[in-house]
Structures are given as C-alpha cells and as structure tokens.
Amino acid sequence: MSLREKKTAKKKADILRSAVEVIAEKGYHATTMEDIAAKLLMTKGSVYYYFKDKQDLLYQSYKMLLEQSNKMITEIINMNLPIKEKLEKVMKSHIVFIISERSSYGLKVKPEHYFEGEQLEIIFGLQENYANSFDQLIEEGIQAKIFSEVDVKIVRNLIIGAMNWVIQWYSTEGKKSAEEMAEIISEYLMKILIRS
Amino acid sequence: MSLREKKTAKKKADILRSAVEVIAEKGYHATTMEDIAAKLLMTKGSVYYYFKDKQDLLYQSYKMLLEQSNKMITEIINMNLPIKEKLEKVMKSHIVFIISERSSYGLKVKPEHYFEGEQLEIIFGLQENYANSFDQLIEEGIQAKIFSEVDVKIVRNLIIGAMNWVIQWYSTEGKKSAEEMAEIISEYLMKILIRS
Amino acid sequence: MSLREKKTAKKKADILRSAVEVIAEKGYHATTMEDIAAKLLMTKGSVYYYFKDKQDLLYQSYKMLLEQSNKMITEIINMNLPIKEKLEKVMKSHIVFIISERSSYGLKVKPEHYFEGEQLEIIFGLQENYANSFDQLIEEGIQAKIFSEVDVKIVRNLIIGAMNWVIQWYSTEGKKSAEEMAEIISEYLMKILIRS
Amino acid sequence: MSLREKKTAKKKADILRSAVEVIAEKGYHATTMEDIAAKLLMTKGSVYYYFKDKQDLLYQSYKMLLEQSNKMITEIINMNLPIKEKLEKVMKSHIVFIISERSSYGLKVKPEHYFEGEQLEIIFGLQENYANSFDQLIEEGIQAKIFSEVDVKIVRNLIIGAMNWVIQWYSTEGKKSAEEMAEIISEYLMKILIRS
DNA sequence: CATGAATGAGTATTCATTCAT
C-alpha cells in the first residue's frame, strides 16, 4: 500500500469511527452528515468523497464494528485458557469495547430496516458468526460440566443484551473505570451460566 | 368524564399505542406522523387535534409506558408474596409487556436527546421510580439473605438491559409464547441474584 | 368528479403546463423545482404535494404533450377531407401547438435518458402512435398518387424535425402570427411530398 | 508552433471533441466534467489545465463546431459547381458531420442561455455567418431560376431544422450509412426549393 | 503537467406543522 493509499485508508477509518460514535449517540436518522463531518473538522463534501452516501457510511461503520468484534472473539477462542476464563474475557472485551467506542454492537433497531440485499446478508453473516462463537463458548462450558445446561441461544441473547445496554447507563464520570465495570459485570453475568 | 371526553380519551390512547408501536419499530426520527396516523386510518391533521406536536406524542407515549410499568411494579410489590416470586413476577410482566406492546421501556437513545425541562424531569422521575422499585425488591431479597450481596444498581441495570433487549431477538413466529419465554428468561436472570 | 377532485386535477394540469414551458425553455436539468413552482406563485413543497418527484413531473408533462398531439392527429385523420388537406392540417396544428405551448414534441435528448421501464414503454408507444399516424397519412397520399413515392419514415422524420425546430427560431415579436407561420411552413414542407 | 504547443493544441482539440460528443448525447447540464475527462482517461483536474471552466469548454466546443461548418460551407461556396450541386453538397456535409460527430450544430436550447457578452456575439456571428452562407446559396438558386421564390430565411431554418433533427432518429445500426442517408435526405429537402 | 483531495454553493426531497373549509 502506497503512502497515499495509507492516508486514504486512515481517513476512511477516521470517518467511520466518527460516524460510529455519533450514530451510537444520536441514532442514525437524527445524525446528519454535517454532524459526522464537523466532528472531524471536515465538510460534508469531503465525507462524500470517501463514502457513497449516508447509508454506505452506516453499512461500513457497522460492518467494521462487527468485524472487530468477530476478530476479538476468535482470538480469545483460540487462546489456551480454561473455558470460564475465555468467556469472561470475551465479555470484558465486549463491554470495554462498547464503552470505549461509545457505540453498540447492536443497531438500535433491526438491521432489516437499514440494509438489504447483499449488505444485509453480510451483516447477518457477521452477526451470526459472533453469535455462533459466543454459543460455542457456552456449549463448551456445558460439555465440560462447568456451565449448567441452559438454552444456549436464549442465554447468549440475554448476556449480549445486558452488555449492549451498558452504554445506556454507564457514565464515564462514575467512580469505576471501564475495565473495573467490565470485570464486575462479567462476574455477575457469569452467574447465569455457572453450575451452582 | 362525559361521553365526549371519554371518546377523546380513547382516541388519544389509541394514537399513543399506535405511536409507541411504530416508534419502537422504526425509531423516533424514522417515524413520520403519516405512519402513525395511517396505522389508525386517520390523517396527519387529525393527530394534531389530539397532540400538540410530534415531540408531545413521543413524550406522552413514553410517559404512558413508564406509568404503566410503574403501576405494574407497584402492584406486585404490594402483593403478599415471597420476595423471590415478586421479583420474578416483575420480570415476567416486564418481558410480556415488551413483547406484546412491541415496544421498549427504554428509548433507543438517552431521554436527554428527546426531552428537556419539566418533561425530562418527569421522565427521569418515572424511570427512577421504576428503578427504585426494582432496587427495593433486590435489596429486600438481599436483606432476607435470599439474594447474594450484589451491587444493586449494576445488577438492576443488567437485568433491565437483558429484558429490554428481548425485543431485538424474540420472534413471534418462534415456538415459545411470550409467557413461556418470560418464564424462562426470568428464571435465568434470577440466577444473577440467587445465593448459590 | 367532485369539486375538490376537479380543483386538484386543474392544479395538476397547471403545474404540468408550467413545467412543460420551463423545461422546454431551459432544458430538464437546468430547470429547478423552484422555477416551476415560482412561475405559478407556489412553493416547491406544493409541487411535491402533487408530484412524486421531478422525474415524475417530466414524465407526466411529456406524456400529456404526446397524448394531446395523438388526440389531435387522430381527430384530423378521421375528418372527411382530401388527404393533402389532412396532412397540412396536422402540420399546422403541430406547429401552432409548439409555438403556443412554447414546448416541443421532442425532448431535447433521447427519452432513454430520462425514462425507463414502463414509463419508457409508454412514451415510446405514444411516440410510435404519432409517427404511425403521420406515416399513415403519407402512405395514403402515396396510394392516391398525390404524393410521390418517398421513403415514408425518413420523410416523416424530416418533416417532424423541421417543425420541432421552429421553436428555436420563431420569434413572437416577428411580423407573422403563429398561424400564418404554420401556414407558410406547411406549404413548404408539403413540397417534399407533392408530385411534381 | 513548437512541439509543446502542438501537443497542447492536440490535447485541447481532443478534449473539445470529447466534450462535444458527451454534451450532444446528454445535454450540457447533465454532463459532468468527470464524464468528459473519463472519456479520455483523464482526471477532471487535468481538464482544468486546458480550459478555464465548464462554460469555457462548452463555448470553445460550440465555437469549434460552428467554425468547422463555416469553413466547410465557405469551401463549397467557392467551388466551381452548379448551384444545385453546391447546396446538395452543403447539406450532405452537414448531415454527415452531425452523424459522425454525434453532435448538433444547434445547441438543444438557445445560445442566450449559455453565453453572454462577447462570447454570445461571437457565437451569434458564427451562426449568422453559416445562415448567411446558406441563404446566399438559396438566393443564388432563386436568381438562377432553379429554385422557386421561397422565403429564404424560413426555408433555411426548415432545412437546418430537418437536418439537425437527424441525430434524434438516425441509428448507426440501420442499413444505411451516413453518406447514403445524407444523399437521400438532401434529395428530399431539395424538393422544397426546386421549381416544379 | 497531472491528480487526489477538499470545498461550498446549489438542488431535490422530506416532513412536521398550520390552516381554511
């Protein structure tokens, strides 16, 4: 990749990050291209130089988010750790990520509303990948008799829901750092799984 | 209340319910007055007879939701039941309500974005009321040594988060009814609290 | 049709006429919705109440134009007149229409650029209809040995082209009225056909 | 002219030809600088090295067209040929030129919309020159009693209109070559003039 | 000379809101 290409890639990534943040904060429709651009001291026009349209920006933002989380969960799965610690690590990473990126792995409404065709398929694929990885960890724990025999999908959804909701109530002004909060939360959520 | 007043009140409530549903489905900004009116075979114009503006509609919708949940939680608190059963009942009601109304107790983004001044205070008050009631139940359980000594606020947020997220994944086409699902979920979430 | 419906239909027709004129004058892309609205002392918003979008406005304008000319040519074809007079009448009507409506039967570029799918088919159909009617008149004249044996399609295109071009050079400030000019032109163009 | 200047001149001419074609195809406003540049595998930026702005490009394109046609008509006028053949030659050249350059001597709308001041004068001058040359040929034919006594200006406009319209209907996929078509058309149009 | 990038003015379009009937 040439220097110029690197610069372009960086700029694109910057815009995506900016977009993720603003959209997570205000919602897709309430976010204007102006908002996203202003945050980076750019003009709308520039953003359009890098992205086809607002929807494209949303798609790529969301895709980036999901890819990052898939990368994260895959790495952790491949670590040589006890299953319980793996799952805790995943949860903590998930929570810290949400807090630090000020975003959410979950759109505030169904992807079907925003994407269609190939885009929707890719997004669904990535979501499924993450969900499956999560499920895999839970199942492994169940096999190992460390987790109780729960309905994997439901429990996974509950845990992800509880984590994604954190952005609604966690305040950076509070006493606890993101990491501390992630530690506490993962401990609590683990209780849903741990054999008593 | 005269007949006319009753009729008006009913119409208002109808509109609110319609609004709650569409807004929950598509998000506030993506929802047009047309959408809300069309669902009731009305015209936009008529809606304005009953509500000052779109924001007012949102406010009253959301307030209604919160009032209903507060009413619900208060009734359950006053029942003569073991604490564990009370909390389970609250959770089940919360979940069933979310599924049936196809809405969410939580706006998809912070209330601060939509309300201000007195409205915001009232909304915050109602949310606090609900949170406090929830906390009260948790604390009672802790006092009674039935629940373990968790950080009440965090756990409450986790549970509410997990429940509010249900709308993102529960499908009415699935095998389980809302009640069955609520039963299962509340059982799982209860594990966060129950002493092991 | 109720009074209200009549009013709406009239308004629509007014907008179409306004659009036809401005678009014929400045071209589709150079014409703004503002231009069209301003001409009728309306706001853009109002125009959008009656028409889906700018393209829709163009389509309906053009369709109206073609329908009117088809109606005109059909009426003349059905008159009980010598073939030569029929064709002259068609030409004169065509020319007077172009001058009075300040528009052109022909878009300035190919319809394919503006329409697609069903719209394009309908436009093509209407154009074909007009062309066929024109051809029919020419052929009739040839059969009757009044016109010479020309290539019907080419001659039709030449005549229509010459007439559509009138809008480029006819000035309302000149000495001749539209009718006089139409008279002269049709006489000249007839020479292409008349047996010598 | 130095080599460099020659190169520059060639590039300019290339761009002009490209511009003429695209503008004739899509219309001035629908044509983007990108379109023109892309056709020559250039970037927009480069085009600006050679031309001040889009309007300048249009002006020079159009001027070039008119100059070429003036050159053509002048050459033919100066040939030693019977008047009838001269006019036929002019028409054929005009038609072949339009078809080959895929452009039109006539802008799709009035020059007044695109040019002003000196530019407009020059364009008008060139148009007038062409028109006058055309008229001169017609008048010569009338003097020679070969053409009938028509209104020169009107007939000239009719003939030019019929020819400029060719681009709207002539298809390169048809059986007839541009030259054959030009032959046929000029023959037909000549009938307007020829004494019967 | 060429070009990638940035910009801003202009335009289509949407939609909450108003109001006369």
Added chain:
DNA sequence: GATGAATGAATACTCATTCAT
C-alpha cells in the same frame, strides 16, 4: 372534529472548482 392543501425549514447529495503535492 376531520382533512386536503400548502409551506418552509432541514438535510442528503452533486458537482464545478481549487489547490497542494
């Protein structure tokens, strides 16, 4: 009370134009 119509403010998007490298 209801509604068809009208409006204008807001916003996505395009594209001619500029300029640093």
